Amino acid sequence: MRYQPKDSFQSPRFCGPRTFARLPYVEHLDDDMDFVIAGIPFDSGASFRTGQRFGPEAIRDFSILLRPYNVEQDINVFDYVSGVDYGDVPVIPGYIQLTYDKIVETLGPVLERGIVPICLGGDHAITLGELRAVARKHGPVALVHFDAHSDTWDSYFGQKYNHGTPFRRALEEGLLDVSRSIQVGMRGALYSPDDLDDARRLGFAVYSTNQFKRMGVDETLKLIHERVGQGPAFLTFDIDFLDPSYAPGTGTPEVAGVSIDDALTLVRGLTGIQFVGFDLVEVLPSYDHGQITAAAAANVIYEFITLLALQKREASKKLEQLKEIHIG
Numbered sequence: 001m002r003y004q005p006k007d008s009f010q011s012p013r014f015c016g017p018r019t020f021a022r023l024p025y026v027e028h029l030d031d032d033m034d035f036v037i038a039g040i041p042f043d044s045g046a047s048f049r050t051g052q053r054f055g056p057e058a059i060r061d062f063s064i065l066l067r068p069y070n071v072e073q074d075i076n077v078f079d080y081v082s083g084v085d086y087g088d089v090p091v092i093p094g095y096i097q098l099t100y101d102k103i104v105e106t107l108g109p110v111l112e113r114g115i116v117p118i119c120l121g122g123d124h125a126i127t128l129g130e131l132r133a134v135a136r137k138h139g140p141v142a143l144v145h146f147d148a149h150s151d152t153w154d155s156y157f158g159q160k161y162n163h164g165t166p167f168r169r170a171l172e173e174g175l176l177d178v179s180r181s182i183q184v185g186m187r188g189a190l191y192s193p194d195d196l197d198d199a200r201r202l203g204f205a206v207y208s209t210n211q212f213k214r215m216g217v218d219e220t221l222k223l224i225h226e227r228v229g230q231g232p233a234f235l236t237f238d239i240d241f242l243d244p245s246y247a248p249g250t251g252t253p254e255v256a257g258v259s260i261d262d263a264l265t266l267v268r269g270l271t272g273i274q275f276v277g278f279d280l281v282e283v284l285p286s287y288d289h290g291q292i293t294a295a296a297a298a299n300v301i302y303e304f305i306t307l308l309a310l311q312k313r314e315a316s317k318k319l320e321q322l323k324e325i326h327i328g
Helices: 052-063 096-112 126-138 166-172 194-201 209-215 217-228 260-268 289-327
Strands: 035-040 083-088 116-121 142-146 182-186 205-208 232-238 274-281
Touching (some): 035 052, 035 096, 052 116, 052 274, 052 289, 096 116, 116 126, 126 166, 126 232, 126 274, 142 217, 182 194, 182 209, 182 217, 205 217, 209 217, 217 260, 274 289
Parallel strands (some): 035 083, 035 116, 116 274, 182 205, 232 274
């Protein structure tokens, strides 16, 4: 059985429960699934505004407007991939370490079957739990990280686990191949130069928003592809990568960010990378007038799914070519 969205010519978009892009809500796993959408409604790692626990709900609510044909990538996505909305990880509010265990427990079986998890945050602390699950299956992975903040502090308020520390902890735990990892979009006032220098000393390639704007999308994509190379990778997208005019609903907004059109073009250009997991984090609907942020988030996630579809299409083409060579 292939899983795809409901036909909105047969069932109006405003009908039925809110699942991502109107995908079927399925709580079991089977071999016909290429990806699952999983919400992680946790915000106890946030340091300023909270409410990101309602992010998955807001993203799903807007995503009913998504359609199966991706015009920019010229592909009918669900001709090539099958996926479901897997519901939410059963988080434990206020208990970050126990929630990490729940994330690993929920995503472990998904990854063991070779299914790609696409997670909806939640604050950025959740990514550490995801990376723990991913590394159990794939070993250390490359990190492609779009964000206004490097999230590599050693501690925040004296605490080792929050949304400002996940990638330092991930390195300490051996979850990342830092030689293949890259951070793009850093900006805003800092406490000291060490805030970004620490990330570089840890081994990340780090590029600010201003550097990105000077280089442009094409040069940035070239750098990402060269850095990541071959092997498994994880893509994490903090919605504050975008300028607040495109994403006002977030916990720690930073001015002078990236436009949604450039962000989508960046994600679309990540074809050929072996992504084994994705997330989008820090959507905070109480500050999101007119669903602007939810709209941006849903469309970025749609591009994640499209990357998987393009990968499947390319693999199918190669298989057909091999068959033709064999027959010839």
